Amino acid sequence: MLEHDDLLQEENAEELYEKKTFIIDKGQEPLRIDKWMHARIENATRNKIQKGIDAGFLTVNGRAVKSNYRVKPDDKIVWITLINPEFSEIVPENIPLDFVYEDDAVMVINKPPNMVVHPGVGNYTGTLLNGVAYHLQQQNPDLNEEDLPRFGLVHRIDKNTTGLIVLAKTGEAASNLAKQFFNHTVTRKYIAVVWGNVEEDEGTIIGNIGRHERFRKMFTVYPEGDKGKHAVTHYKVLERLNYVTVVECVLETGRTHQIRVHMKSIGHTLFNDWEYGGDKILKGTVYTKYKQFVDNCFEVCPRCALHAKTLGFDHPVTDERMFFDSPLPNDMQQLIEKWERYIQFKPLPEE
The missing domain is CATH 3.10.290.10 (RNA-binding S4 domain)
Structure with missing residues (x-):
């Protein structure tokens, strides 16, 4: 004790x-x-x-x-x-960023694909925080690198995930937002394209998430015991496209790779998620034409098909509930349209 x-x-x-x-x-x-x-x-x-x-x-x-x-x-x-000691030094870089909202306390950014959120091993430049540091220096030219806020990041999304992320501009705002994440009062809705036909129209996945025991860069679900950290994902089917399904995922908790790992655990790996096997044909026919079609889909969306679409939180100063929504990026939109056209000619699965 x-x-x-x-x-x-x-x-x-x-x-x-x-x-x-x-x-x-x-x-x-x-x-x-x-x-x-x-x-x-x-x-x-x-x-x-x-x-x-x-x-x-x-x-x-x-x-x-x-x-x-x-x-x-x-x-x-x-x-x-x-607890992230990796990015103690943030070098300002002139990187174009899509600011959805900004005031004296917070900023909301729509992150593009293939952008790391913060500097770390192998990615010391070109990150979202490098661009934010430059943006803050433009607002306040007297701001030196030592004064750049280290507390601005209160959550993150994966390199190849697109969509909304909120950052704090003051320590008070960071503290307030961090507590909202701890208390699970932040609304986060994601759109994903997953392999297979998700049978239930909606459901909830509950399973501890922790690092994979063999592959340390990956995470996995531990259904029982003390391994991993408690994680809850709610999902709803938006569109069925025979061999793939478009789903909305709502995070109740925020674990690393949560949606990717939870959806894989119920047999629906995210489309083109190479780390978890989604870059292979997991559902469909053995015909060459189908294989070529899927390869073309991989080229259209050359990343894990996941987008952080909706973000809601209480403003750390005014307490006003704020909601932000971002459109699907072009690559995911084109991917979905390509599957829609495909099932017009192939309306029934050919197993």
């Missing part, structure tokens, strides 16, 4: 932020909270902890406090911190 002064729980929101909960020991003498946290958060300077406290990333008994607050026995401390 953990003692009061120990870490009680850790959770991840979109695998970017970590929430740590502490209970102050009964014998604890009054001590400034920034000093108390500094002794317990590895590789964090006291200055960074103070900035995090000021931005609202820390609460005591459910309330924000100042850095000079003195801890008391049985205080419950919740600390939200960015």
Whole structure:
């Protein structure tokens, strides 16, 4: 059993932020909270902890406090911190970005395919955050690289997934949005094209998601036990196209590769998802003409057919509920139209 002064729980929101909960020991003498946290958060300077406290990333008994607050026995401390150390340096780059919305607190961007969200191993330049850093410098020429916000990213989508992503422009906004992701109050609807005819018109997939034990870059579903993290995906069929189905997926949780892994777990791998086997013919005929047709579809949409279409959240300053919607990108639209034309001539599956 953990003692009061120990870490009680850790959770991840979109695998970017970590929430740590502490209970102050009964014998604890009054001590400034920034000093108390500094002794317990590895590789964090006291200055960074103070900035995090000021931005609202820390609460005591459910309330924000100042850095000079003195801890008391049985205080419950919740600390939200960015856990991705990969992108400590963000070099501003003039990268065109599709801004759907922007104000002083948040920005919503429609991400194109083949763009990594943040710098990391093998992708130090050309990312969405590199473009955001440049955009912020254009707004404020006096802003230097050290002042560029590291907390702006509160969730992410895969390199080849298109669609909406929200970023915070202040620490307070980041803290607020991160809590919304933790509390599952953010609305996220995706459109996907999956292999096979999804039998049920709608359904819910529940299954822990964790890294694959053999292939560490992949994730898998662990139906039982303590492996992985709890994940819930709701789906609804939008259009049946014989060998493929267009579905809407609503995320209740936000795990890495969640839709891709959950849909594969029920036998409906995303179309052209090469990491999970969707770049092969998984349903259909053995005829050469059909194979050529599918190859042409792969060329039309040369990526995993997944689009983050709808995003809804409470504005971190005004509390107004905001919804954003983005149209299907051309490659997915063309892919769906190509299948629609195909089934006009092949109305029944030829197994």
